[in-house]
Amino acid sequence: MIKNDIYEITIDDIGNDGEGIGHVPDRQNGKNFAVFVKDTVIGDRARIRIVKAKKTYAYGRLEELIEPSPYRAEAVCGKARSCGGCSLMHMSYEKQLEYKWNKVKSCLEKIGGISDAGAIMEPVCGMEAPYFYRNKMQLPVGRDRDGNIVIGFYAGRTHSIINLEKCYIGHEVNDYIIKHVRKWLENADDWNIVYNEENHTGLVRHILTRVGFATCELMVCLVINGDNLPDEYEKPFVGAVCTAVQEYNDTQEKQVKLTSVCINVNKEKTNKILGDKCATLYGKDYIEDYIGDILFRISPLSFYQVNPVQTKAIYDKAIEYASLKGSETVWDMYCGIGTISLSLAKKAKKVYGVEVVSAAIRDAKENARINNIKNAEFFCGKAEEVVPKFYQRADADEGKHPDVVVVDPPRKGCDVVLLDTIASMSPDRLVYVSCDPATLARDVKILSEMGYKLMKAAVFDAFCQSGHVETVGVLSNKKTVE
Numbered sequence: 001m002i003k004n005d006i007y008e009i010t011i012d013d014i015g016n017d018g019e020g021i022g023h024v025p026d027r028q029n030g031k032n033f034a035v036f037v038k039d040t041v042i043g044d045r046a047r048i049r050i051v052k053a054k055k056t057y058a059y060g061r062l063e064e065l066i067e068p069s070p071y072r073a074e075a076v077c078g079k080a081r082s083c084g085g086c087s088l089m090h091m092s093y094e095k096q097l098e099y100k101w102n103k104v105k106s107c108l109e110k111i112g113g114i115s116d117a118g119a120i121m122e123p124v125c126g127m128e129a130p131y132f133y134r135n136k137m138q139l140p141v142g143r144d145r146d147g148n149i150v151i152g153f154y155a156g157r158t159h160s161i162i163n164l165e166k167c168y169i170g171h172e173v174n175d176y177i178i179k180h181v182r183k184w185l186e187n188a189d190d191w192n193i194v195y196n197e198e199n200h201t202g203l204v205r206h207i208l209t210r211v212g213f214a215t216c217e218l219m220v221c222l223v224i225n226g227d228n229l230p231d232e233y234e235k236p237f238v239g240a241v242c243t244a245v246q247e248y249n250d251t252q253e254k255q256v257k258l259t260s261v262c263i264n265v266n267k268e269k270t271n272k273i274l275g276d277k278c279a280t281l282y283g284k285d286y287i288e289d290y291i292g293d294i295l296f297r298i299s300p301l302s303f304y305q306v307n308p309v310q311t312k313a314i315y316d317k318a319i320e321y322a323s324l325k326g327s328e329t330v331w332d333m334y335c336g337i338g339t340i341s342l343s344l345a346k347k348a349k350k351v352y353g354v355e356v357v358s359a360a361i362r363d364a365k366e367n368a369r370i371n372n373i374k375n376a377e378f379f380c381g382k383a384e385e386v387v388p389k390f391y392q393r394a395d396a397d398e399g400k401h402p403d404v405v406v407v408d409p410p411r412k413g414c415d416v417v418l419l420d421t422i423a424s425m426s427p428d429r430l431v432y433v434s435c436d437p438a439t440l441a442r443d444v445k446i447l448s449e450m451g452y453k454l455m456k457a458a459v460f461d462a463f464c465q466s467g468h469v470e471t472v473g474v475l476s477n478k479k480t481v482e
């Protein structure tokens with residue numbers, strides 16, 4: 001395969017960034033070459049030009065759409081093509097759901113070594129209204145080539161910022177916040193008020209917003225490359241946020257409550273969005289939200305699931321798979337602010353949670369207290385360090401041999417040391433909540449070698465319009481099953 005070769009291909013898969021994938025037999029050995037083509041959809045018949053050829057795959061450019069896919073849909077957002085946030089928006093929602101279910105199935109089969117994964121998978125759980133569902137936005141701030149201030153999303157695979165006026169997946173109050181914060185930054189008349197990633201100068205890097213969908217509480221956090229927001233900027237910034245909220249509320253029956261305005265200090269030259277230090281400028285240090293009937297306190301640095309409607313469905317599935325009667329001991333690994341732990345605590349004898357972010361553990365303990373839940377204990381640290389240490393403690397109690405373990409790791413999946421310790425703890429069931437089916441499948445394979453068998457899996461569309469997918473699986477101890 002050579003640069004500038006032209007092929008006619010049918011798109012039959014989607015890559016991680018939402019680009020279409022077609023296959024072409026190689027000239028020399030006839031082997032199938034995967035070609036990644038941006039702006040194509042599963043089912044498209046297209047003429048493409050190879051722009052970059054690697055050993056086993058290539059990148060192509062769409063030259064001509066010969067026959068558009070029946071699954072193409074008009075994206076509601078005019079910026080969907082350039083913006084990296086909604087890479088599947090140009091596909092019908094039904095097809096998006098089918099694609100996600102198939103993606104999980106294929107990972108479980110190819111990476112997880114399960115022969116017919118479809119047989120143990122439940123139907124995909126999509127949303128009735130897959131828009132305006134996100135409770136959190138992290139909006140980069142910068143300048144475009146002409147020096148204009150831009151706030152929005154990164155374009156796919158780059159760090160150039162797509163300026164947003166309206167976002168179709170975030171809470172609509174964000175449109176007003178973007179507008180008024182942009183106005184404040186423009187009026188400040190200071191070139192260095194916004195951050196420049198290339199030379200690591202300038203002040204404002206990101207705007208982080210969070211809305212508790214059940215409580216309507218709003219947090220706005222300004223991430224800055226500096227120790228504090230200079231006095232002359234503090235009032236205009238808080239003022240801009242207040243104006244935005246007022247303007248939004250004037251158009252709505254369901255009003256949002258501005259509960260917290262804060263800054264986060266991030267002076268590092270890094271892709272990480274948040275630094276370790278926060279300071280509150282207005283209101284409280286946190287917002288609160290309900291999942292089901294449990295109230296959660298959420299600090300800016302704590303993780304909180306972004307899609308509240310699907311979160312409830314995901315946690316309900318985790319609870320169903322945990323199959324608790326009330327006498328069980330449970331571990332919740334990667335527990336965040338204790339959302340799953342506290343949901344389980346009501347149905348178990350004792351729950352242990354472990355999480356690496358100290359602010360999240362503070363929230364988790366506080367959340368147990370405000371909900372009057374007394375049978376949950378939390379540990380701060382890396383799960384792969386805390387849990388083995390706990391397991392080796394001579395005086396460790398029943399937590400050494402839990403009935404159920406829940407894991408909900410970040411995309412990279414579980415550390416193998418943790419999986420090893422879990423296998424030694426020998427729970428009857430292991431509930432795996434995953435935001436990356438590839439690492440889920442890898443860990444399922446490892447666990448199968450340690451005596452655990454995947455019994456069921458359910459797929460949830462928690463990140464509608466994007467290529468991401470959430471899965472909940474339950475593994476049983478082969479000793480108990482067979």
Ligand code: SAH
Binds near residue numbers: 381
């Ligand atoms: N179960 C929670 C959080 C899931 S997100 C919820 O549903 O809200 C994954 C969490 O794992 C994050 O809170 C992250 O801070 C935490 N984390 C990441 N690496 C970790 C590690 N090595 N040990 C423990 N926690 C970790």
